[in-house]
Amino acid sequence: MKGIAYFPGCSLKETAKDFEISAIAVMDALGIPLIELKRWNCCGTVFSLTSDDLMHHIASVRNLIRAQEMESPEVVVLCSMCFNTLKRVSLRVNRDEESLTKINAFMNKELDYAGEVEVKHLLEILRDRIGWEQVSEKVIHPLDGVSIAAYYGCTLVRPHEVGIDDTETPTVLQEMIESLGATAVSFPFQTECCGSYQIVDRRDLVINRSYRILSSAQRAGAQVLITACPLCQYNLDEAQTELAERLPDYTSIPVLYFTQAIALALGVEAGTIPDLLAESLVGQEIPKKEETTR
Amino acid sequence: MKQNKMIKIFIMGKAYQVPAGLTIMDAMEYAGYRFIRGAGCRSGFCGACATIYRKAGEYRFEFALACQEMVEEGIHLAQLPFTPAPRAGYILDDLDASENVLLQYYPEIACCVSCNTCTKACPQDIEVMDYIQAALRGDIKQVTELSFDCIQCGLCSMRCPADIKHYHVAQLARRLYAKSASPTPQHLKDRIKEIEAGKFSDELEELTTMNLDELKERYAARQIEPTT
Numbered sequence A: 001m002k003g004i005a006y007f008p009g010c011s012l013k014e015t016a017k018d019f020e021i022s023a024i025a026v027m028d029a030l031g032i033p034l035i036e037l038k039r040w041n042c043c044g045t046v047f048s049l050t051s052d053d054l055m056h057h058i059a060s061v062r063n064l065i066r067a068q069e070m071e072s073p074e075v076v077v078l079c080s081m082c083f084n085t086l087k088r089v090s091l092r093v094n095r096d097e098e099s100l101t102k103i104n105a106f107m108n109k110e111l112d113y114a115g116e117v118e119v120k121h122l123l124e125i126l127r128d129r130i131g132w133e134q135v136s137e138k139v140i141h142p143l144d145g146v147s148i149a150a151y152y153g154c155t156l157v158r159p160h161e162v163g164i165d166d167t168e169t170p171t172v173l174q175e176m177i178e179s180l181g182a183t184a185v186s187f188p189f190q191t192e193c194c195g196s197y198q199i200v201d202r203r204d205l206v207i208n209r210s211y212r213i214l215s216s217a218q219r220a221g222a223q224v225l226i227t228a229c230p231l232c233q234y235n236l237d238e239a240q241t242e243l244a245e246r247l248p249d250y251t252s253i254p255v256l257y258f259t260q261a262i263a264l265a266l267g268v269e270a271g272t273i274p275d276l277l278a279e280s281l282v283g284q285e286i287p288k289k290e291e292t293t294r
Numbered sequence B: 001m002k003q004n005k006m007i008k009i010f011i012m013g014k015a016y017q018v019p020a021g022l023t024i025m026d027a028m029e030y031a032g033y034r035f036i037r038g039a040g041c042r043s044g045f046c047g048a049c050a051t052i053y054r055k056a057g058e059y060r061f062e063f064a065l066a067c068q069e070m071v072e073e074g075i076h077l078a079q080l081p082f083t084p085a086p087r088a089g090y091i092l093d094d095l096d097a098s099e100n101v102l103l104q105y106y107p108e109i110a111c112c113v114s115c116n117t118c119t120k121a122c123p124q125d126i127e128v129m130d131y132i133q134a135a136l137r138g139d140i141k142q143v144t145e146l147s148f149d150c151i152q153c154g155l156c157s158m159r160c161p162a163d164i165k166h167y168h169v170a171q172l173a174r175r176l177y178a179k180s181a182s183p184t185p186q187h188l189k190d191r192i193k194e195i196e197a198g199k200f201s202d203e204l205e206e207l208t209t210m211n212l213d214e215l216k217e218r219y220a221a222r223q224i225e226p227t228t
Helices: A017-029 A054-069 A080-094 A097-106 A122-130 A132-138 A172-179 A203-219 A230-246 A258-266 A275-280 B024-030 B101-105 B107-111 B117-121 B128-136 B140-147 B155-159 B166-180 B186-196 B201-209 B212-220
Strands: A004-007 A034-036 A074-077 A118-121 A147-150 A183-185 A224-227 A255-257 B006-011 B014-019 B050-054 B062-065
Touching (some): A054 A074, A054 A097, A074 A080, A080 A097, A122 A132, A122 A258, A132 A172, A147 A172, A172 A183, A172 A258, B006 B024, B014 B024, B050 B155, B101 B107, B101 B128, B101 B140, B107 B128, B117 B155
Parallel strands (some): A004 A074, A147 A183, A224 A255
Antiparallel strands (some): B006 B014, B050 B062
8 A cells, every 4th residue: 555544534524624635735745645544434532531431432443443444554643633532542442452342342243443553643654754854855945934833732742642742842843844944933832722622612711722822822933823633723713813803912823734834835735825824924935726615 | 826834923022923935014914913104115115114123043133124124933023113203494495505504403413423323223224324424524425425325214313322313414415415516407307397387287186176085086096006
């Protein structure tokens, strides 16, 4: 199989299409195409912490079976929330034979999950398999002079056993940013939670948390903020719309998926790029992208 | 004609002797049950006779259309006359085929845990869980394609631990898809023209003015399927 088995997740087909569009273009350019699982379902959304709640692990295990059916030893994920859920479930069933047996018995009319599929985040593939030097070599539009804040959120680096980097002071996104010629901005709130699902019924909580994150990044000099999570992206952008109304002095900054920044630098399809970013990149030749179907 | 050998079956726990080779529906009628509801076309199309049964020695339930599945020695039968699943009210003309429309009318689809129990219950071998998952991510086209063979028997919804009403979700998706994405077929356009031009007006007028006895007579004498 040339390429790597890929689990998109629901958001990437709906509200986060730019994430998928740019990731597919980037991985094509880097020579490891993403091959979408032929069948897949919701990852399960959140990892259930109740020790005997196996029912809520079934969704994840079923997706791991889909990768197993493709004879793939691994499955790569873009959405950090899906990554977190799938990886935690894979570890959970691997070290608890009894629950795996139970889940397999429940899912009759399905191949048994053998417990051998490894869940990887795309950033791990870029860092560990391709390497930032090689990414750098493919850059045709260096993002010189652009200051990009690396926002990790929670699920990419926590808990420790699934985190792709140091839990408190991760560097993987900064390394990525530097490889594109941009300036990486670290800021105190880069691993703070944006408020996540609280957006549904505690909107103000999310707006407040997002404000702290966004203003901290801006104080540190960021012109752009990147994330690996569709929910963080949604919350931060949603907050900015409201902040612009509430606070006359507030200036919005583009919140992009990290793959969009890479796509811009590699000169490949990057999805919808806000005009704001075009402004902040004055003097740069930005490849003009066609409108996506968003 | 050689008489089929008799087999022992159980209907709602009670033993009966019926000839081998009958469908579930025929076997129950042979035993004296009369289907007032839960029976329709008797040809596997209408979905009215969805049923649940269990084979001898098995612990799992099986699902079928009673007019299609054959009885066997030791089988346990029951009757499910109807699935009382609610259908959301909507005015199709006012709806857009947006990504969230299925979730709006059937928010319970978000409770799907991918247990696949619906798929196991489907007598039409539809990937029911997969189309609910497609519905969750707003993929109306995929819901339409995966659910196309649905006959709305309701077994999926009877079994769902999340109380999802799958077949109604799929029906809304197909209606939206037909409305927004698929072209109106020529034969439909032609037929609408014919109706508007009054092709059937006389016949309809005749039927609506006929007295009840005449109408009953006409109904009894109707041709159900073309005779060969």
